[in-house]
Amino acid sequence: MCQDCGCGDPEIVPVEVHERLLSANDRVAHHNRAHFVEHGVLALNLMGSPGSGKTATLEAMARAPGANRKLAAVSGDLATDHDAQRLRAAGIPAATITTGSACHLDAEMVHKALHDFELDGLDLFVIENVGNLVCPAIYDLGQALNVVALSVTEGEDKPLKYPVIFRNADAVLLTKIDLLPHLGVSIRNFDDAIARVMPQPRVFPVSARTGEGLDRWLQWLDEKRIRADL
Numbered sequence: 001m002c003q004d005c006g007c008g009d010p011e012i013v014p015v016e017v018h019e020r021l022l023s024a025n026d027r028v029a030h031h032n033r034a035h036f037v038e039h040g041v042l043a044l045n046l047m048g049s050p051g052s053g054k055t056a057t058l059e060a061m062a063r064a065p066g067a068n069r070k071l072a073a074v075s076g077d078l079a080t081d082h083d084a085q086r087l088r089a090a091g092i093p094a095a096t097i098t099t100g101s102a103c104h105l106d107a108e109m110v111h112k113a114l115h116d117f118e119l120d121g122l123d124l125f126v127i128e129n130v131g132n133l134v135c136p137a138i139y140d141l142g143q144a145l146n147v148v149a150l151s152v153t154e155g156e157d158k159p160l161k162y163p164v165i166f167r168n169a170d171a172v173l174l175t176k177i178d179l180l181p182h183l184g185v186s187i188r189n190f191d192d193a194i195a196r197v198m199p200q201p202r203v204f205p206v207s208a209r210t211g212e213g214l215d216r217w218l219q220w221l222d223e224k225r226i227r228a229d230l
Contacts, residue, residue, distance in 0.1 A: 022138070022139075025106050025107045025108070025139055025140065026107070026140055028106075028107035028108050028111050028142075029107035029139075029140035029141055029142040030142070031107075031111065031142070032107055032110055032111055032114070032141060032142025033142040033143075033144070034142075035114065035119070035142070036119070036125065036142060036143075036144065039119035039120055039122065041119050041122045041123065041124065041125045042123065042124050042125070042144050042145070042221065042224060042225045042228060043124075043125045043126075043127065043141075043142060043143040043144050043145070044124065044125070044126045044127065044143055044144070044145045044146075044147050044221075045127050045129060045136070045141050045143035045145070045146050045147065046058075046126050046127065046128050046129060046147050046149060047129045047132070047133070047136045047137065047146065047147070047148050047149070047165060047169075048129075048131065048133070048148055048149030048150060048151075048173075049131055049132070049133055049149075049150075049151070049154060049158075050131030050132075051131070051151065052131070052149040052150060052151045052154065052175060053149050053151050053173070053175035053176055053208055054083075054128050054131075054149045055075065055083045055086055055087065055128065056175070056208035056209075057149060057173060057175060057206060057208050058071070058073060058087055058090070058092060058126060058128065059086060059087065059090040059092075059208065060206075060208035060209075060211060060214055061214065061217075061218065062087075062090045062091050062092050063090065064211060064214050064215070064218060065211075069123040069124055069218070069221075069222075070121055070122045070123045070124070071092050071122070071123065071124045071125075071126065072092060072093040072094065072117055072119075072122055072124075072125050072126070073087055073092055073093075073094045073125065073126040073127070073128055074094065074095050074096070074097050074110065074113045074126075074127055074128065075087065075094060075095075075096050075097070075128040076096075076097045076099055076104070076105040076109070076127075076128060076129050076130040077096055077097070077098060077099070077130065078098070078099055078100065078101070078102075078103075078130065079098065079100075080096075080098075081096040081098075083096070083128060084096040093117065095113055095116050095117070097109045097110070097112075097113050099130060102130070103130055103132050103134070103135045104129060104130050104132060104135035104136040104138070104139055105127060105129050105130060105136065105139065105141060106139050106141070107139065107140060107141050107142055110127055110141045110142060111142075123225065124221065124225075127141050127143060133148075133158070133162040133165050134162065134164075134165070136165065137164045137165035137168050138164075144224070144228060145170045145171065145224065146168055146169045146170050146171075147169060147170060147171050147172070147173060148165055148166055148169045148171075148172050148173070149172075149173045149175050150172055150173065150174055150175065150190070151174075151175045151176045152174060152175070152176050152177055152179055152180055152183060152185055152187075152190070153176055153179060153183065155185070156185050156186075156189040156190050156193055157193060158193070159172075159190075159193040159194045159196070159197050159198070160193050160196065160197065163197040166194060166197045166198050167197050167198060167199065169198060170202065171202045171203070171204060171220070172194055172198070172201075172202065172203045172204070173204050173206055173217065174187065174190055174203055174204065174205040174206065175206055175207070175208065176207065176208075176209075177205045177206065177207045177212060177213065178207040178209050178210050178212065187205055190203070191203055202220075204216060204217040204220065
């Protein structure tokens with residue numbers, strides 16, 4: 001449980017205090033959003049469980065055939081720089097936001113990290129949130145899009161068990177689909193569960209290992225940039 005916000009638990013942090021924390025966060029998020037728009041950058045809040053394939057998908061995006069999008073990222077981690085190291089090795093400018101005991105990123109953390117990046121010339125800026133399907137759904141970071149990575153190994157019922165994060169998502173990356181032949185699950189069942197909690201279901205089945213599905217996912221991001229006139 002996050003010691004900063006109490007994860008919305010009124011037994012730990014009173015409701016009115018929690019509301020003030022969110023209000024302060026939203027003011028900084030508004031500033032972040034204006035910063036991204038000013039520089040013509042599409043910002044994504046990439047959320048998901050630990051091991052859902054967030055970092056691997058970003059690595060795959062960097063090496064996708066014909067990839068000419070300029071991408072940078074920050075990775076939220078409680079204690080290590082491992083994910084950012086992987087992203088830099090893949091050619092993605094990246095930094096770590098070390099949260100300590102906090103189970104999510106907030107807008108102020110992202111704001112401070114932005115000072116380490118040159119946003120001019122970037123197409124995409126990905127905020128890789130701390131691995132968690134609960135708290136990251138609550139905090140606005142200034143992003144244009146919320147994306148949830150859900151691995152086929154996590155089980156078909158995850159959207160039903162953690163509906164808030166999926167309800168607030170613009171898209172779901174269904175990752176590790178190369179493992180489907182070895183699992184007793186189906187994409188149809190994932191689609192059905194997501195459709196029950198997501199107002200406008202938008203699912204992109206992808207494999208970071210084989211590259212399957214990445215072209216459709218990247219095309220959607222390109223379309224979002226064009227529509228936003230970034």
